[in-house]
Amino acid sequence: MNLHAVKAIYFFEMARTFRTLLQSIISPVISTALYFIVFGSAIGSRMVAIDGVSYGAFIVPGLIMLTVLMQSVTNASFGIYFPKFIGTIYEPLSAPVSYFEMLIGYVGAAATKSMIIGLIILATSFLFVPLQIAHPVWMVGFLALTCVSFSLLGFIIGICARNFEQLNLVPALIITPLVFLGGSFYSISMLPPFWQTATLFNPVVYLVSGFRWAFFDTADVAVTYSLLAIALFSLIFVVVIALIFKTGYRLKP
Amino acid sequence: MEKMISVQGLSKVYASGNIALDKVDLEIKKGEILALLGPNGAGKTTLISMICGLVNPSAGSVSVDGYDILTEYRAARRLIGLVPQEVALEPFEKVINTVQFSRGLFGFAPNNAYIEAVLKKLSLWDKRNTPIKELSGGMKRRVLIAKALSHEPRVLFLDEPTAGVDVELRKDMWQIVEELKADGVTIVLTTHYIEEAEALADRVGVISHGRILLVENKDQLMHQMGTKELTIHLQQPVEKLPDALAGYALRLAADKQSVIYSYDTNAERTGITGLLADLSGAGLLLRDLQTSQSSLEDIFVDLVKD
Numbered sequence: 385m386n387l388h389a390v391k392a393i394y395f396f397e398m399a400r401t402f403r404t405l406l407q408s409i410i411s412p413v414i415s416t417a418l419y420f421i422v423f424g425s426a427i428g429s430r431m432v433a434i435d436g437v438s439y440g441a442f443i444v445p446g447l448i449m450l451t452v453l454m455q456s457v458t459n460a461s462f463g464i465y466f467p468k469f470i471g472t473i474y475e476p477l478s479a480p481v482s483y484f485e486m487l488i489g490y491v492g493a494a495a496t497k498s499m500i501i502g503l504i505i506l507a508t509s510f511l512f513v514p515l516q517i518a519h520p521v522w523m524v525g526f527l528a529l530t531c532v533s534f535s536l537l538g539f540i541i542g543i544c545a546r547n548f549e550q551l552n553l554v555p556a557l558i559i560t561p562l563v564f565l566g567g568s569f570y571s572i573s574m575l576p577p578f579w580q581t582a583t584l585f586n587p588v589v590y591l592v593s594g595f596r597w598a599f600f601d602t603a604d605v606a607v608t609y610s611l612l613a614i615a616l617f618s619l620i621f622v623v624v625i626a627l628i629f630k631t632g633y634r635l636k637p
Numbered sequence: 638m639e640k641m642i643s644v645q646g647l648s649k650v651y652a653s654g655n656i657a658l659d660k661v662d663l664e665i666k667k668g669e670i671l672a673l674l675g676p677n678g679a680g681k682t683t684l685i686s687m688i689c690g691l692v693n694p695s696a697g698s699v700s701v702d703g704y705d706i707l708t709e710y711r712a713a714r715r716l717i718g719l720v721p722q723e724v725a726l727e728p729f730e731k732v733i734n735t736v737q738f739s740r741g742l743f744g745f746a747p748n749n750a751y752i753e754a755v756l757k758k759l760s761l762w763d764k765r766n767t768p769i770k771e772l773s774g775g776m777k778r779r780v781l782i783a784k785a786l787s788h789e790p791r792v793l794f795l796d797e798p799t800a801g802v803d804v805e806l807r808k809d810m811w812q813i814v815e816e817l818k819a820d821g822v823t824i825v826l827t828t829h830y831i832e833e834a835e836a837l838a839d840r841v842g843v844i845s846h847g848r849i850l851l852v853e854n855k856d857q858l859m860h861q862m863g864t865k866e867l868t869i870h871l872q873q874p875v876e877k878l879p880d881a882l883a884g885y886a887l888r889l890a891a892d893k894q895s896v897i898y899s900y901d902t903n904a905e906r907t908g909i910t911g912l913l914a915d916l917s918g919a920g921l922l923l924r925d926l927q928t929s930q931s932s933l934e935d936i937f938v939d940l941v942k943d
Contacts, residue, residue: 388745392739470725470728475742480710
């Protein structure tokens with residue numbers, strides 16, 4: 385194991401994060417604040433509590449998930465696409481570094497950044513709503529697993545993308561709709577029966593539900609399913625990445 | 638001499654069907670400077686990229702100091718430093734961070750004293766905290782070299798290191814290459830500049846259309862392939878060459894005051910003695926003599942043309 389290399393990639397990527405830390409944090413914090421004002425205060429004041437949780441608090445896990453999923457995909461895809469774009473990828477590819485070590489470095493850094501932002505949003509939430517976390521360890525665990533899992537997806541996108549437009553396409557066209565329709569701002573039990581079933585095909589439902597369970601001890605689907613879902617996503621992403629590495633797709637001619 | 642790199646039957650066929658390299662065999666000795674010459678698209682960069690692990694070989698094998706580049710890639714790559722043709726650097730990062738990053742990437746523990754020495758050698762020490770985007774083009778090339786040297790490589794690949802670089806920096810780079818050679822580093826450089834190969838290389842390889850046409854000791858190559866020209870300056874201008882000299886490959890220069898004789902240095906007889914005797918026999922008085930050897934460039938152009 386080339387630990388020096390893993391550390392080098394991880395800290396080099398984190399340095400990029402810290403160079404742009406302010407803009408990385410300000411944007412999610414402001415948008416979260418806006419969501420709280422609109423959904424939490426304005427609309428939420430006229431909403432009944434869901435499963436005994438006030439609406440303002442109810443949307444917190446969904447809001448964090450929304451940002452964390454977007455950030456994970458964006459950070460990881462940019463993290464690997466940028467070196468490809470400017471050509472510096474030649475260095476890790478010609479170094480005594482295994483693909484697995486590269487993956488740990490790049491995905492680890494992307495996941496760390498999303499995790500930091502997720503926790504900052506959580507901290508911001510405390511300013512707006514009274515919040516209790518029923519299972520704090522699980523909460524952090526879910527958050528970390530989600531960050532890693534979707535950073536893996538971002539890594540795939542970053543390798544496959546041919547230009548910056550494609551880089552933004554997946555987050556905008558796939559992640560955002562899935563998160564909005566995945567019960568971030570509502571309980572799926574509020575949907576008509578048909579849509580309750582249909583929505584079970586949305587992977588994000590399991591993430592949001594599990595995450596919400598960690599906060600409020602109530603869930604749309606059983607926690608075990610949520611954990612299985614994250615494990616399954618990670619597995620699929622890892623298999624795809626292994627195939628990419630095996631063939632050198634878009635990395636080595 | 639011990640060999641450092643051994644390339645056997647190496648081929649590369651790109652997905653487009655383009656054969657970039659065609660069954661190349663090449664041995665590079667420890668501590669030598671090998672210059673690879675070849676026109677654009679000859680396969681120089683593909684060859685280097687395959688040895689460094691950037692391009693998957695279609696066939697053949699490469700070993701670096703006995704380590705196979707595929708099965709023992711860690712051991713092989715640790716020995717290699719690569720200075721790529723294109724300037725590819727993280728624009729927002731500071732010089733010193735990007736050089737330290739390279740060292741870590743190659744599995745070496747941080748060594749501030751060594752990095753300082755490398756940066757000083759490349760006149761980058763004063764710029765160590767400057768973001769790369771603020772450096773001039775020449776400075777960026779130096780950073781690329783510093784990165785390649787950051788992990789104390791035993792083999793250094795320089796892919797067109799002085800393309801688009803001003804004369805002063807080119808001379809600096811030559812000096813650095815000489816110093817590395819003195820430290821026992823094996824150096825492989827590709828270049829368009831024949832004078833670069835002529836100035837630096839111990840051996841010269843010529844690549845064209847994915848094949849190595851020859852690899853020769855530079856001096857020997859110039860000796861073997863070189864034709865020499867003898868320029869004879871005359872005391873008085875002549876209108877035409879005397880008929881008595883018709884048997885020689887002579888031509889009269891435009892100034893009508895010198896005669897140029899081409900001869901093969903490898904021939905059993907150069908014919909110079911006879912020519913000089915016949916010149917004085919024809920009543921021509923000599924003022925001066927001058928010989929010149931064809932440059933590597935002439936040789937190269939001749940080779941690739943065929």
